[in-house]
Amino acid sequence: xxxxxxxxxxxxxxxxxxxxxxxxxxxxxxxxxxxxxxxxxxxxxxxxxxxxxxxxxxxxxxxxxxxxxxxxxxxxxxxxxxxxxxxxxxxxxxxxxxxxxxxxxxxxxxxxxxxxxxxxxxxxxxxxxxxxxxxxxxxxxxxxxxxxxxxxxxxxxxxxxxxxxxxxxxxxxxxxxxxxxxxxxxxxxxxxxxxxxxxxxxxxxxxxxxxxxxxxxxxxxxxxxxxxxxxxxxxxxxxxxxxxxxxxxxxxxxxxxxxxxxxxxxxxxxxx
Amino acid sequence: xxxxxxxxxxxxxxxxxxxxxxxxxxxxxxxxxxxxxxxxxxxxxxxxxxxxxxxxxxxxxxxxxxxxxxxxxxxxxxxxxxxxxxxxxxxxxxxxxxxxxxxxxxxxxxxxxxxxxxxxxxxxxxxxxxxxxxxxxxxxxxxxxxxxxxxxxxxxxxxxxxxxxxxxxxxxxxxxxxxxxxxxxxxxxxxxxxxxxxxxxxxxxxxxxxxxxxxxxxxxxxxxxxxxxxxxxxxxxxxxxxxxxxxxxxxxxxxxxxxxxxxxxxxxxxxxxxxxxxxxxxxxxxxxxxxxxxxxxxxxxxxxxxxxxxxxxxxxxxxxxxxxxxxxxxxxxxxxxxxxxxxxxxxxxxxxxxxxxxxxxxxxxxxxxxxxxx
Ligand SMILES: Nc1ncnc2c1ncn2[C@@H]1O[C@H](COP(=O)(O)OP(=O)(O)OP(=O)(O)O)[C@@H](O)[C@H]1O
Ligand SMILES: [Mg+2]
Numbered sequence: 068x069x070x071x072x073x074x075x076x077x078x079x080x081x082x083x084x085x086x087x088x089x090x091x092x093x094x095x096x097x098x099x100x101x102x103x104x105x106x107x108x109x110x111x112x113x114x115x116x117x118x119x120x121x122x123x124x125x126x127x128x129x130x131x132x133x134x135x136x137x138x139x140x141x142x143x144x145x146x147x148x149x150x151x152x153x154x155x156x157x158x159x160x161x162x163x164x165x166x167x168x169x170x171x172x173x174x175x176x177x178x179x180x181x182x183x184x185x186x187x188x189x190x191x192x193x194x195x196x197x198x199x200x201x202x203x204x205x206x207x208x209x210x211x212x213x214x215x216x217x218x219x220x221x222x223x224x225x226x227x228x229x230x231x232x233x234x235x236x237x238x239x240x241x242x243x244x245x246x247x248x249x250x251x252x253x254x255x256x257x258x259x260x261x262x263x264x265x266x267x268x269x270x271x272x273x274x275x276x277x278x279x280x281x282x283x284x285x286x287x288x289x290x291x292x293x294x295x296x297x298x299x300x301x302x303x304x305x306x307x308x309x310x311x312x313x314x315x316x317x318x319x320x321x322x323x324x325x326x327x328x329x330x331x332x333x334x335x336x337x338x339x
Numbered sequence: 340x341x342x343x344x345x346x347x348x349x350x351x352x353x354x355x356x357x358x359x360x361x362x363x364x365x366x367x368x369x370x371x372x373x374x375x376x377x378x379x380x381x382x383x384x385x386x387x388x389x390x391x392x393x394x395x396x397x398x399x400x401x402x403x404x405x406x407x408x409x410x411x412x413x414x415x416x417x418x419x420x421x422x423x424x425x426x427x428x429x430x431x432x433x434x435x436x437x438x439x440x441x442x443x444x445x446x447x448x449x450x451x452x453x454x455x456x457x458x459x460x461x462x463x464x465x466x467x468x469x470x471x472x473x474x475x476x477x478x479x480x481x482x483x484x485x486x487x488x489x490x491x492x493x494x495x496x497x498x499x500x501x502x503x504x505x506x507x508x509x510x511x512x513x514x515x516x517x518x519x520x521x522x523x524x525x526x527x528x529x530x531x532x533x534x535x536x537x538x539x540x541x542x543x544x545x546x547x548x549x550x551x552x553x554x555x556x557x558x559x560x561x562x563x564x565x566x567x568x569x570x571x572x573x574x575x576x577x578x579x580x581x582x583x584x585x586x587x588x589x590x591x592x593x594x595x596x597x598x599x600x601x602x603x604x605x606x607x608x609x610x611x612x613x614x615x616x617x618x619x620x621x622x623x624x625x626x627x628x629x630x631x632x633x634x635x636x637x638x639x640x641x642x643x644x645x646x647x648x649x650x651x652x653x654x655x656x657x658x659x660x661x662x663x664x665x666x667x668x669x670x671x672x673x674x675x676x677x678x679x680x681x682x683x684x685x686x687x688x689x690x691x692x693x694x695x696x697x698x699x700x701x702x703x704x705x706x707x708x709x710x711x712x713x
Contacts, residue, residue, distance in 0.1 A: 224436070224438065226434050226436050226438040227438050227440060227441075229403075229405050229425065229434070229438065230432075230434060230438035230439075230440070230499075231440075231451075232404075232405075232424070232425040232426045233403055233425050233426070233430070233431055233432050233500075234426075234431070234451050234452030234455055234499070234503065235426050235452055235455035235456060235503075236426055236455055237426060238424075240455070244451075245440055245442075248442045249440075249441065249442050330485060
């Protein structure tokens with residue numbers, strides 16, 4: 068391996084410092100003994116204990132988890148179905164339009180997505196609460212799942228499904244027994260992605276949450292406006308940990324799946 | 340009625356199992372199958388032969404139900420297959436690309452179709468074991484498809500398609516990746532299976548010898564059309580066109596003009612050379628352009644002028660290809676035409692007398708060649 072020049076080393080250090088210093092500081096201060104956020108008074112885990120006794124935070128955390136699990140699961144089902152149809156249905160009228168429309172929410176400003184959902188919920192008279200947050204999160208995370216799954220489906224050998232049909236499967240059985248197990252890594256990493264996206268969303272949740280249900284990011288945001296407390300730091304540290312684990316798992320799974328796909332393709336190429 | 344020879348295609352009372360009726364398949368504006376009609380009978384071993392891209396796989400895929408004909412009808416056992424989905428057809432196909440399921444073991448791959456049928460566990464076990472034995476894959480049953488070699492994968496694909504013992508089995512180049520010995524064994528296994536189960540086979544192959552060995556009839560295809568369908572012997576001995584003669588085996592083609600003479604024709608083929616005589620049942624107009632096709636092994640070669648040959652031409656040896664059991668002599672005739680003569684090497688180092696640049700005589704009988712219009 069080539070050695071790094073001092074210039075490269077400095078750029079790297081600065082870049083990463085810029086990205087991660089704020090978070091590192093937050094994590095460190097979550098273990099601060101003192102109530103004052105800016106004064107270091109020794110190591111302690113007492114704020115994590117405080118957190119466990121804070122009903123409001125615990126409620127919000129529970130809502131957040133419910134929303135994340137429900138919305139990412141629905142988004143995975145819908146996103147996988149959308150990806151399957153768009154990759155498999157071949158050419159039909161308006162296919163480009165449809166696939167474009169699936170991906171548009173990726174670049175849509177969240178404020179607009181949130182606002183339009185809010186208007187919709189008011190319009191159909193749906194009371195804002197946990198259900199509306201789930202629906203909203205499903206809407207925006209579905210397209211992420213769809214992107215992840217369709218990139219895997221593009222490289223999928225169609226003749227496998229034909230072979231399944233040939234051996235007596237109905238189209239649905241061929242999807243369940245052949246396609247789904249093979250694309251499972253992409254589906255799982257899509258789910259994890261949707262899960263983490265839902266976990267840390269503030270903007271869309273604030274539009275669609277109601278008095279009966281608040282998510283953690285909303286709770287943190289409103290608490291911070293009254294002043295930062297070490298408790299918030301502790302909570303944020305936990306969230307960073309969960310999101311990190313989620314993202315790393317998702318990328319490891321998709322990386323492994325890519326490697327396996329390449330290996331299978333090489334194996335196939337050798338026989339050709 | 341009693342038939343000693345298996346030839347249902349000659350029996351007007353026999354109902355074909357598969358009927359292609361004026362089938363055309365287009366991909367966009369490319370015509371892959373061009374107005375093709377063909378009957379295939381139960382218990383046949385029907386071989387499709389033709390150059391790459393001539394539409395062999397497309398025909399198979401239409402039979403299996405993965406492609407729908409653009410025009411025309413396909414009937415299986417008298418039933419129109421239009422709108423019948425692949426899982427409802429009495430057909431199994433072995434894919435050219437194998438299409439093994441990568442996420443399950445060899446054993447599971449072979450059992451896949453049987454499980455779909457809802458067969459009992461014990462019966463599945465027995466059947467899969469039988470298939471593994473047949474394809475000599477017992478040792479690899481627990482491996483995943485990516486953990487075995489190309490030839491082994493091909494055998495898994497074959498075993499998987501055989502397992503369900505369908506009425507009609509489509510094999511798309513089933514033996515291409517096997518070594519000569521294993522290929523021959525598998526060919527005989529296939530014929531044996533066919534004998535025992537009465538399954539109808541449609542097989543695509545690039546190997547002429549394979550087609551000749553296993554097939555009841557061979558169809559030679561070109562650009563989406565069937566050029567000739569006949570038993571292997573007829574295809575070889577009586578091709579109906581230069582294309583078929585040239586595609587199957589080695590052949591010398593001499594172009595000339597036909598003049599009726601006796602029970603056949605005299606062919607004028609080169610300025611200043613004696614005419615060649617050929618017996619044929621076909622009729623040609625006087626002076627009509629024609630092609631004389633003659634197999635190299637039907638051409639004799641000698642240093643001295645043969646006295647009793649119906650046809651003889653003089654030439655010079657340009658090249659000798661030694662093939663072990665055979666030697667092929669490439670001989671240039673007076674007008675520059677190249678001809679091949681093939682001699683069996685029955686004696687060690689026989690024909691030593693003939694060597695490069697020797698002047699030799701080529702000769703053949705008047706029934707050896709076939710006379711073709713095109
Ligand atoms: N889905 C498709 N779309 C467009 N063209 C196709 C499609 N499938 C086949 N073709 C074309 O139809 C022609 C016949 O293809 P087919 O696969 O039947 O050839 P083949 O005889 O099996 O050749 P090979 O011996 O190489 O397997 C080819 O020219 C091919 O390019
Ligand atoms: Mg093919």
